[in-house]
Amino acid sequence: MQIKRAKIATAVSTALLTCTTALAVADTPSLGSDPIRIVMPYGAGGSTDITARIIAANAAEHCGTRIDVVSMPGAGGMEGLQFVADAEPNGHTILMADYSATITQTLTEETDWDVEDWSPIVHLTDWKPTVYVKSDHEIQSIEEWIELAEEQPNTFVFGHADPLSLVHLPLVMLEMETGIQNVHLPTTGGGETRTMILGGHIDLGMTLPPSIVSNVESGEVTAIGVFADERSDVLPDVPTFREAGYDVSFEAPLLVYTYSSVPESIQQELSDCIMQGLESDTAQTMSSQASAGLDNVQGLESAQAIYQDTTARVREVLAAINED
Amino acid sequence: MLDLIIQASQLAFHPYVLMYVFLGVLLGITLGAIPGLSGDMAIALLLPFVFFLEPAMAMGLLVGIYKGGLFGGSISAISFGVPGTPGAAATSIDGYQAKLKGKPSKALHTALYSSVIGDTTSDLVLIFIAVPLAAIALTFGPIEFFALYAFSLILIAALSQGMVAKGLAVAAIGILLAMIGRDPITGAVRMTFGIPGLAGGLSLIPVLIGIFAISEVVFQGAKLWRRKVDKLMDDVAEQASLLQGYDISKDKLTWTEFKSTLKATYIGAAVGTFIGALPGAGQSLAAFMSYGLAQRFSKRPEDFGKGSLEGIASAESGNSATAGSTFIPLFAFGIPGSATAALFGAAFILMGMTPGPSLLSDNTEIIYALFFTLIFANLVNLVLGKLLLPYYSRIAMIQPGYLIPAVFILAIVGTYAANNSTMDVWVLLFAGLLGITLKLLSFPLAPLVLGFIIGPGAERALRQSMIMGGGDWWVLVKSPIAIGFYVAAFILILLFTLALRAKK
Numbered sequence: 089m090q091i092k093r094a095k096i097a098t099a100v101s102t103a104l105l106t107c108t109t110a111l112a113v114a115d116t117p118s119l120g121s122d123p124i125r126i127v128m129p130y131g132a133g134g135s136t137d138i139t140a141r142i143i144a145a146n147a148a149e150h151c152g153t154r155i156d157v158v159s160m161p162g163a164g165g166m167e168g169l170q171f172v173a174d175a176e177p178n179g180h181t182i183l184m185a186d187y188s189a190t191i192t193q194t195l196t197e198e199t200d201w202d203v204e205d206w207s208p209i210v211h212l213t214d215w216k217p218t219v220y221v222k223s224d225h226e227i228q229s230i231e232e233w234i235e236l237a238e239e240q241p242n243t244f245v246f247g248h249a250d251p252l253s254l255v256h257l258p259l260v261m262l263e264m265e266t267g268i269q270n271v272h273l274p275t276t277g278g279g280e281t282r283t284m285i286l287g288g289h290i291d292l293g294m295t296l297p298p299s300i301v302s303n304v305e306s307g308e309v310t311a312i313g314v315f316a317d318e319r320s321d322v323l324p325d326v327p328t329f330r331e332a333g334y335d336v337s338f339e340a341p342l343l344v345y346t347y348s349s350v351p352e353s354i355q356q357e358l359s360d361c362i363m364q365g366l367e368s369d370t371a372q373t374m375s376s377q378a379s380a381g382l383d384n385v386q387g388l389e390s391a392q393a394i395y396q397d398t399t400a401r402v403r404e405v406l407a408a409i410n411e412d
Numbered sequence: 413m414l415d416l417i418i419q420a421s422q423l424a425f426h427p428y429v430l431m432y433v434f435l436g437v438l439l440g441i442t443l444g445a446i447p448g449l450s451g452d453m454a455i456a457l458l459l460p461f462v463f464f465l466e467p468a469m470a471m472g473l474l475v476g477i478y479k480g481g482l483f484g485g486s487i488s489a490i491s492f493g494v495p496g497t498p499g500a501a502a503t504s505i506d507g508y509q510a511k512l513k514g515k516p517s518k519a520l521h522t523a524l525y526s527s528v529i530g531d532t533t534s535d536l537v538l539i540f541i542a543v544p545l546a547a548i549a550l551t552f553g554p555i556e557f558f559a560l561y562a563f564s565l566i567l568i569a570a571l572s573q574g575m576v577a578k579g580l581a582v583a584a585i586g587i588l589l590a591m592i593g594r595d596p597i598t599g600a601v602r603m604t605f606g607i608p609g610l611a612g613g614l615s616l617i618p619v620l621i622g623i624f625a626i627s628e629v630v631f632q633g634a635k636l637w638r639r640k641v642d643k644l645m646d647d648v649a650e651q652a653s654l655l656q657g658y659d660i661s662k663d664k665l666t667w668t669e670f671k672s673t674l675k676a677t678y679i680g681a682a683v684g685t686f687i688g689a690l691p692g693a694g695q696s697l698a699a700f701m702s703y704g705l706a707q708r709f710s711k712r713p714e715d716f717g718k719g720s721l722e723g724i725a726s727a728e729s730g731n732s733a734t735a736g737s738t739f740i741p742l743f744a745f746g747i748p749g750s751a752t753a754a755l756f757g758a759a760f761i762l763m764g765m766t767p768g769p770s771l772l773s774d775n776t777e778i779i780y781a782l783f784f785t786l787i788f789a790n791l792v793n794l795v796l797g798k799l800l801l802p803y804y805s806r807i808a809m810i811q812p813g814y815l816i817p818a819v820f821i822l823a824i825v826g827t828y829a830a831n832n833s834t835m836d837v838w839v840l841l842f843a844g845l846l847g848i849t850l851k852l853l854s855f856p857l858a859p860l861v862l863g864f865i866i867g868p869g870a871e872r873a874l875r876q877s878m879i880m881g882g883g884d885w886w887v888l889v890k891s892p893i894a895i896g897f898y899v900a901a902f903i904l905i906l907l908f909t910l911a912l913r914a915k916k
Contacts, residue, residue: 162833164594164612197601197611245880251599273879274597276872279766289553290880 117178117351119358123154125181126344127172129165129189138378139212139342140184145374147365151358165189166199173201173347179354183345186215187395190345191402192252201347203399208391209359210344212366213381215296216316217258217338218323222285223310227292230313230332237268244291246270247281255294257405258315258338262329264408265336285309296340297322298379315339322379338401341394359388420780424788429472432465433785436476437792441800443477444484444500451481455755456624457819459617459762460826467763471782472789474759478752479531479789482695482732483797486523490516490724499695499731502703506716506723513719517663517801522721523728524797525670526677528790530729533681534688534736535786538743541689542772545744549769552745554876555887559894561870563901564747567690568862579859582850586863587870589614596872597879609835614843616758618827618836619864622843623857624751625823630844631851633816665721673725676706680726684733689740690749690904695731701911702730736786742767743779747866751858754865 126140137159144155160168169189175181183190183206190206193199219233227233227244237244248256251274263269273290275281281293282300286308297320303309304323311326315338319328329336344362346355365371366385375382386394423429440451454477462470485500490507503523510519552560565587569579592603593613604610683702688695706726707716716723739756741749746768748754757767765775772779827840847857874888881887889895 158832160832162612162615162831162835163609166608166611167833167835170608196599198608250594251597271879273876274599274872275876276596279768279770283550283769284553287550287553 116353119151119153119179119354119361121153122178122180123156124151124179124358125156125158127158127160127168127181127183129160129168129183129185131159131161136184136186136342139375139380139382142371142374142378142380142382143184143344143362143366146368146371147362150364151361164193166193166197170200172345173205175347177347177349177351179346179350179358182209182358183347184212184342185345186254186340186342187398187402188252188254190343191395191399192257192406195402195406196252205348206345206395207348207350207355208343208345208395209355209388210362210366211386211391211394212342212344213384214316214339214341215254216314216320217255217294217340218297218300218311218314218320218326219259219292219294220285220300220304220309220311221292222288223307225291225310228310228312230327230329230334233292233312234266234268234334237270238266241269242271244270245273245289247273247275247284247290247293249275249277249281249294252406252409254340255296257402258336259294260405260409261338261401262315262334262336264405265334282309321381341391341398343391343395356388359391363387416776416780420777421784423468423777423781424472424784426468428466429468429781429785430788432469432472433476433789433792434796436473436478437480437789437796438476440477440480440482441484441487441793441797442480444481445487450485450628451477451479452751452755453625453628453819454481455752455759456617456621457822457826459620459755459758460829462759462762467765467778468781468785470759470763471778472785474756475782475785475789476792478756479732479735479786479793480796482531482735483524483527483728483793485731486527486724486728487520487801490519490523499699499734500728501696502699502727502731503724505703505727506718506720507727509717509719510721510724511719515663515719518665518669518721519719519724520801521665521798522670522673522724524794524801525665526673526680526725526729527732528794528797529677530681530684530731530733531735531793532787532790534685534733535783535790536736537685537689538736538739538786539783542740542743545740549744551893552769553891554873554880555891556893556897557745558870558873558877558888559891559897560745560747561866561873563897564741564749565863565866565870566901567904568866569859575856578855582855582857583859583863585846585850586860586865587867589619589860590864590867591871596868597875609833609838614839614864615831615833615836616761616865617831618840619843620755620758620861621823621827622840622845623847623861625819626840626844627847627851627857629816629819629823630848669721673721676702676710676722676726677729679706679709680729680731681733684730685737687730688734688737688749695734695750698734699727699731702733703727743771745769746771747869748862751861754861757865 126143128136128140130136137157140157144157148155160171165185166189169183172181172183191203194201194203221227227236246259248259250256256272259270259272270292275284278295278299281295282303284290285293300309300311301322304311311323313332314320314323314326314328315336316328317330317337317339319326346358363385366382372383439454443454444451455474458473462474465473482499486503486507489500489504490511507519507523510516565583569576569583590613592610593601594611595602601611680702683705684698687698687701703723703726706722707713710716710722712720734750738750738753741747742753742757746766748757760767760771765771765778823840824837827836828834850857850860877887
């Protein structure tokens, strides 16, 4: 009985929702004055948190309303995505995330949405996965790694945070490209990978540049290659894999999304006002202080394009993994 | 180095930080003095709010609560014979006797001084040992870490109040709960029974608050209401009758008496510091062991159990001396050795600092500031304790009827606020229920939480070792450090078992 009642209630509310949406669409819907919530599927205090707060502080006046940052790390980030997916589709609840949650996890886990249900509206920055070794290790360059790994397959231990994460998929792709084989070792994240490299327990590791800059500068570790189209700003001496002759680039875009049921006019409006906010001088100063890398923010079209590229790339890698 | 000390002391002695230390100590002594409430519980409840404070202030508050709570427990132990915290159980043996003999003030002052001396000793050991230990920690890879985790888990379970089987069982439940969610190696979701909200595993905060606060509050509520209140009321009547003919001027702790307790205090400080550094051993074990040793080395062992000030001093210094050293495994290896250390570890994580070998190098300033705060909080404890002792005995009389709803609401709001997750509130209630059930069956709760925290690390280290060793189990004993841990665990358990046998 209760289940039935709940079902009826859901049906009624869905119907009502559809009505209101339909009504709203009739006269080109626009963003209202209610506060906007940026949901972040990560714990508070990290680097993405700072980026979200820079948006909140600078885009508010352009979007015409207050912007709050909500951190929802529950269920490996899926709780945050669910919250945005369930919210009223009026553009007041938006998501900020890299591709792990919206693409990789959506493709590999049971979710209420598909990859296409996320509509990226702002392309904030790209993270560049970087491979590094201890500075007294026999491998000190991309070429040496490939050569030695071809001679002795499955001997070098490679630490890479969570399986299928931003710093694991590029390794799989490189192995697909070159045919080399390494021992894949999941770790709790950049910190543990770094400790294991420094202690000489593992051979190679992958991380994002900011977390190893100080160790590279002090000469404790050598960054040997970057999976990106261009070199990293903070590690300008480190070559890309393309430069070394391997056509593997796997940057991780940080994007702002709405759920796809949000009317397109609102998506465009949000995209524009966030862009305006981030292009302001205050936002740029805040970004460079926090090393948030928001100096080349791109709008809706670029965001959609990179999202499609990344989706294709992730699908390809996942397909290769499933074949094994 | 000098720069560092200056910067750290600027952080630590900022007026706001000092204010939070005062507030924390006050809160800690108060809560510790109320039977059933403890500093650990207050820290668990405050965890979600830590994120909104500057790290130095948050640390000041938590350290204050912790230290205040350790001493506060002895107040109700001495005044009513009801230990306010588990660590104060040994204190109540001689403390309550001393009070019945008309020496409450002497007993309380002895407790305060020995508590502060024991605590300070332990802090100094932490400061001078954690730094070099953290440097060694880099030589720890997955194989060594698994040995250390296994060592900790075995000790934690085995040393929990002498109930080896129950301790192990509860630690296993903790590990099992921690396995819910994502498999650390393959990333696949496991043991969630199809509930999407569990895919990320159970969050630490609701489990901690549920186990420590909710279960305790409900349990105390049910129990205190019926029995303890009556008993406390009897005690008040008894106390009133005692007070007739009580002359406070004759009940001052003299210098000679203070000096006579010093040997016991030093024994307590040494034993407490050592036991505190072992993962899982805990305050009450430290207190009882130093009580036993002090009695053996005392000139008047026959007074023990009859209101001996030496007995109070050894027990109280022993339990307080675990305060600093319990952080040693947390700082050096990221392994919490006690429930309190686990709570501080969670606070570090909330403030963006990862406990473990890189904790010190990544956050040097704030950790040195914490060192200053640890020492400073002892002084505050001494001053506040001395000033407020006369009033504190009365605080222990607060009706649980007011406390229980307040703690309950704080627990739910705090849990929700930490992650904006309703799932976490359900986890909190479930953990509370589990805690109550286990308490009713007289299982110790600390091993559960420690198992929950250490379990994932142990599993990960084990599976990492297996991957690196190509699936060969012998890889686990290929490191001399690992072998050392396995041998040490065996010897320690043997020693403690023998010691416990001898006591019985």
